[in-house]
Amino acid sequence: MEKRIRLAFLALLVTLIVGTVGLILTEHLSLAQAIFLTVQTVTTVGYGDIEVHSNSGHALLVLLMLGGVGVMLYFAGLMMAFMIEGELAGAYGRRKMNKKILNLQDHIIVCGAGRVGRQILYRLREEGASCVVIEKQEDLANQFVEEGFLVINSDATHDETLKRARIDKAKGLITALPEDSLNVFVTLSAKGLNPAIHVVARMDELETEKKLLRAGADKVISPAILGAWRMAMSILKPVSVEYIDTVIHDHNIAMDMEELRINKSSCLVGKTLVNSGIKQRTGAMVMAIVRENQVISNPAAEEMILEGDLLIVFGLREQLHRLEDVAANLIKLDLENI
Structure with a gap:
């Protein structure tokens, strides 16, 4: 939407410049009169206080009526949709958020805001850690923006996206994407851009662990294995597990x-x-x-x-x-x- 508005505004500006210059050359009007008549024409106001006498002047106004009015209406329609849909506020919010991301240092980048990534982000927030999330799905990205997180709605496998997340200044990266191959790719990219960054990667298949370690991951974690271990211990040693859970998760302690x-x-x-x-x-x-x-x-x-x-x-x-x-x-x- 923003790109279309910029193009429409540029087209309108060109139309006004061409109309103004054309009327000065054909009708010998002053700059103020030429601008006034051009704006009258493209906005369909037409006061009729300035008359055009030459055939070339009439031809120019016909072109402005056919082309300029269309450009003006298209631009006005885009602006109306932009404001009605709330994208004006959204664009301002994104620019403000991008400025905050540019000032980040020693932060943590979280790639993927799915079921695993969501819990990671909530835990990081509880610990007061500075973080930025990269999420490809627009609906998920917007949801986390509403929750107050710094979000980049893009593909984490692209180097440019990691650069936007200030990977050169980050102290850690967690890649929790749903596919092991994507986590391997993100790990390779992250280590290539910042060899000193600490990378924690998610895995689903056991054979992926060696690939992630070879790609440069400092720690590889399987949510399935951790969940299975915890469920088994909850049966075998329920009191101990309950105590650990209480100590770690109970905010009253x-x-x-x-x-x-x-x-x-x-x-x-x-x-x-x-x-x-x-x-x-x-x-x-x-x-x-x-x-x-x-x-x-x-x-x-x-x-x-x-x-x-x-x-x-x-x-x-x-x-x-x-x-x-x-x-x-x-x-x-x-x-x-x-």
């Missing part, structure tokens, strides 16, 4: 899990877990330490915290916030009284 990177300036560097005071002062529990791609699960109290370690911690949200300050060396623990 402010429990959460966090990943904390230890920088060289942190006051925790060089201390053991027992001497760090993490548990004693913050209440958070260190579940694991990731060190040079090695995972140390349930680390011992004597395990030393080194620069570059990634601590996986569990606790109440306020405990995790306090530990974030500690890890960033914003708060020094009083270790002498521990």
